[in-house]
Amino acid sequence: MGRMTQSPRKRPTSFDVAHLAGVSQSTVSRALAGSPSITEATRNRVMAAAAELDYLVDERAARLRRGTTSTLAVVVLRRPEDTVRSANPFYQELLYSVCEAAATRQLDTLVSLQSDDGDLSGRYVEQGQADGLVVIGSPTNVRAWEYFHELEADTSYDSPDTIGHAAYWGTPHEDMRWVRADNATGGRLAVRHLTDAGYRSIAYAGSDGNVQQQFRERHEGYLAEMADRGLAPRMIAVDQDSSREDQGRAAADAVLAAGDVDAMFVACDRMALGVLDRLSGLGTNVPGDIGVVGFDGMGAGRFSNPPLSTIEPDLAAAGKMLVDAAIDGVAQADGVRVPVRYVARSSVRSE
Amino acid sequence: MGRMTQSPRKRPTSFDVAHLAGVSQSTVSRALAGSPSITEATRNRVMAAAAELDYLVDERAARLRRGTTSTLAVVVLRRPEDTVRSANPFYQELLYSVCEAAATRQLDTLVSLQSDDGDLSGRYVEQGQADGLVVIGSPTNVRAWEYFHELEADTSYDSPDTIGHAAYWGTPHEDMRWVRADNATGGRLAVRHLTDAGYRSIAYAGSDGNVQQQFRERHEGYLAEMADRGLAPRMIAVDQDSSREDQGRAAADAVLAAGDVDAMFVACDRMALGVLDRLSGLGTNVPGDIGVVGFDGMGAGRFSNPPLSTIEPDLAAAGKMLVDAAIDGVAQADGVRVPVRYVARSSVRSE
Numbered sequence: 001m002g003r004m005t006q007s008p009r010k011r012p013t014s015f016d017v018a019h020l021a022g023v024s025q026s027t028v029s030r031a032l033a034g035s036p037s038i039t040e041a042t043r044n045r046v047m048a049a050a051a052e053l054d055y056l057v058d059e060r061a062a063r064l065r066r067g068t069t070s071t072l073a074v075v076v077l078r079r080p081e082d083t084v085r086s087a088n089p090f091y092q093e094l095l096y097s098v099c100e101a102a103a104t105r106q107l108d109t110l111v112s113l114q115s116d117d118g119d120l121s122g123r124y125v126e127q128g129q130a131d132g133l134v135v136i137g138s139p140t141n142v143r144a145w146e147y148f149h150e151l152e153a154d155t156s157y158d159s160p161d162t163i164g165h166a167a168y169w170g171t172p173h174e175d176m177r178w179v180r181a182d183n184a185t186g187g188r189l190a191v192r193h194l195t196d197a198g199y200r201s202i203a204y205a206g207s208d209g210n211v212q213q214q215f216r217e218r219h220e221g222y223l224a225e226m227a228d229r230g231l232a233p234r235m236i237a238v239d240q241d242s243s244r245e246d247q248g249r250a251a252a253d254a255v256l257a258a259g260d261v262d263a264m265f266v267a268c269d270r271m272a273l274g275v276l277d278r279l280s281g282l283g284t285n286v287p288g289d290i291g292v293v294g295f296d297g298m299g300a301g302r303f304s305n306p307p308l309s310t311i312e313p314d315l316a317a318a319g320k321m322l323v324d325a326a327i328d329g330v331a332q333a334d335g336v337r338v339p340v341r342y343v344a345r346s347s348v349r350s351e
Numbered sequence: 352m353g354r355m356t357q358s359p360r361k362r363p364t365s366f367d368v369a370h371l372a373g374v375s376q377s378t379v380s381r382a383l384a385g386s387p388s389i390t391e392a393t394r395n396r397v398m399a400a401a402a403e404l405d406y407l408v409d410e411r412a413a414r415l416r417r418g419t420t421s422t423l424a425v426v427v428l429r430r431p432e433d434t435v436r437s438a439n440p441f442y443q444e445l446l447y448s449v450c451e452a453a454a455t456r457q458l459d460t461l462v463s464l465q466s467d468d469g470d471l472s473g474r475y476v477e478q479g480q481a482d483g484l485v486v487i488g489s490p491t492n493v494r495a496w497e498y499f500h501e502l503e504a505d506t507s508y509d510s511p512d513t514i515g516h517a518a519y520w521g522t523p524h525e526d527m528r529w530v531r532a533d534n535a536t537g538g539r540l541a542v543r544h545l546t547d548a549g550y551r552s553i554a555y556a557g558s559d560g561n562v563q564q565q566f567r568e569r570h571e572g573y574l575a576e577m578a579d580r581g582l583a584p585r586m587i588a589v590d591q592d593s594s595r596e597d598q599g600r601a602a603a604d605a606v607l608a609a610g611d612v613d614a615m616f617v618a619c620d621r622m623a624l625g626v627l628d629r630l631s632g633l634g635t636n637v638p639g640d641i642g643v644v645g646f647d648g649m650g651a652g653r654f655s656n657p658p659l660s661t662i663e664p665d666l667a668a669a670g671k672m673l674v675d676a677a678i679d680g681v682a683q684a685d686g687v688r689v690p691v692r693y694v695a696r697s698s699v700r701s702e
Contacts, residue, residue: 040388078451084448085648085650085667089443089650093435093440095446095450096438096443096446097435099427099446100464103465109461110459110461110462111450111459113454273653277654300654302624303627303652304655304656305654305655
């Protein structure tokens with residue numbers, strides 16, 4: 001009932017705690033911060049007074065005593081040249097999904113944007129700042145992935161509790177705990193829906209993925225499904241040095257120049273939006289003359305001309321898989337696959 | 352040179368530190384965690400051994416001693432019904448922009464997604480978890496904003512250092528430190544570019560903003576510029592209960608039914624994308640018959656049919672303004688405005 005004697009809006013201060021405990025305010029501060037210069041007896045008296053007054057205890061000190069952080073560390077690898085407007089929105093959505101999955105588990109997320117050319121850091125769990133680590137990036141962040149690969153291989157940790165509490169999106173290293181879209185199934189689904197709609201000369205636009213193994217896997221799924229259906233594969237290789245949209249525009253030009261392609265499975269939505277932009281600009285009938293399927297489920301595909309059929313990874317599942325693997329820990333570095341689905345829009349004829 | 356006697360990949364453990372300091376491993380743990388049961392002399396011996404071995408000190412304990420967190424707390428208010436795919440991408444971009452501005456200042460961000468119907472918390476600075484607080488939400492998160500409003504009004508803090516270290520995007524309370532797009536200028540810019548392109552009967556589609564004061568300000572800018580040019584304003588009010596896209600579709604229907612409107616300034620891009628979707632579906636010539644300008648600078652507008660002219664707030668500036676206000680602190684609750692610019696695309700005739 002002690003706290004009812006003051007206004008409910010007036011919060012107790014460390015001076016109130018000091019007065020009740022019979023010590024100075026600086027002793028209260030040091031005692032609650034866990035300073036070694038304060039004796040156990042004094043600290044206990046201060047803690048009792050703080051509890052009596054419902055005084056807000058420093059959360060860091062409290063967590064330090066509890067031995068848990070209630071925090072997930074999330075590192076987002078970015079390219080130094082990216083701006084918030086030019087960056088791939090997929091990574092922003094994935095970051096949001098991870099924060100959401102963490103919130104469901106009552107975890108805050110300690111987010112750090114890092115670049116290949118900057119100082120890299122990932123020892124959040126060992127340093128006691130987080131209970132697990134999620135790293136999100138593109139395989140093109142080569143130096144950063146090497147850093148995290150070495151960090152994970154560096155098993156001379158003080159405690160086995162810090163091993164395995166990490167999960168990675170976009171790593172090119174197969175022996176790390178990766179979470180990745182079911183790219184091969186996506187490639188198969190694209191071919192399946194295009195052939196069911198009557199298309200036969202279906203080209204893959206993208207790369208076969210020396211760096212982007214996500215693209216390689218999509219291409220492999222495409223190849224497997226084409227083979228199963230007795231169809232001849234076609235590769236429209238794109239120039240890796242231009243923007244995704246410009247890669248798509250160039251792929252559209254190549255398809256029109258070839259003259260005998262009636263559908264395109266495009267490695268990612270940003271590239272597919274460039275394809276649609278060029279085809280609509282040239283008056284090509286999509287889906288009548290050419291059908292187009294992308295990959296990613298980007299929001300912009302709902303409003304493109306025409307709206308873009310796409311393979312959509314389950315982003316909510318992706319966030320949950322990353323958080324669960326990082327927090328619950330994993331015994332070994334097996335990867336896990338995020339399910340994908342085909343989203344039918346009007347860039348493909350009705351089946 | 353001591354550390355060169357072991358492999359560079361083998362990191363020292365707390366047992367190595369204990370051995371060198373001549374104490375038990377548990378003493379090392381407690382000493383480094385700042386436990387009050389360890390004497391100052393023992394702690395100094397352990398710290399010297401840890402430094403000698405380049406042992407990784409618990410970062411929380413180190414920060415506790417330093418008295419700074421190198422962390423910015425970011426609360427994102429969400430609607431419980433939102434999914435990562437359905438949520439307004441603007442907030443995901445703004446979150447990313449805040450993380451980026453924080454990274455520029457060598458700060459990590461402690462991100463917490465919170466809902467109106469969940470437990471709200473914002474005492475990160477007082478609890479020693481962060482040096483400042485940024486809250487991002489929509490004015491429709493009514494209960495959450497009331498919580499943060501009371502939190503800010505609760506000035507009986509222990510230390511004046513914790514006052515003013517917060518900044519807010521989307522608060523409906525004018526006496527909080529808000530950061531907001533220069534909405535009125537945006538409304539004026541839209542009218543200016545539409546009239547320069549020859550449109551005269553320009554309607555505003557949206558609400559006049561009892562809840563969404565960002566919309567009210569955009570409407571006020573529209574009204575002021577229309578008045579300056581001697582043009583009669585028109586309001587196409589939207590039904591607040593449907594999705595933004597459907598609000599836009601309904602606004603397009605209303606404009607076609609009216610028959611004498613030749614341009615629309617639409618309160619936000621998602622609504623404007625719904626307008627374009629309906630108009631292109633009905634074969635209306637945009638920009639020939641009707642010109643359309645949105646507001647937000649959403650990426651999807653680059654690929655819509657036709658690409659959407661829009662008022663784009665400078666998102667990088669928004670993130671920097673929020674971070675600077677929260678970290679540097681502010682003496683009073685003045686708001687600050689994020690600059691906007693007109694992005695010309697083909698939903699408006701050439702001027």
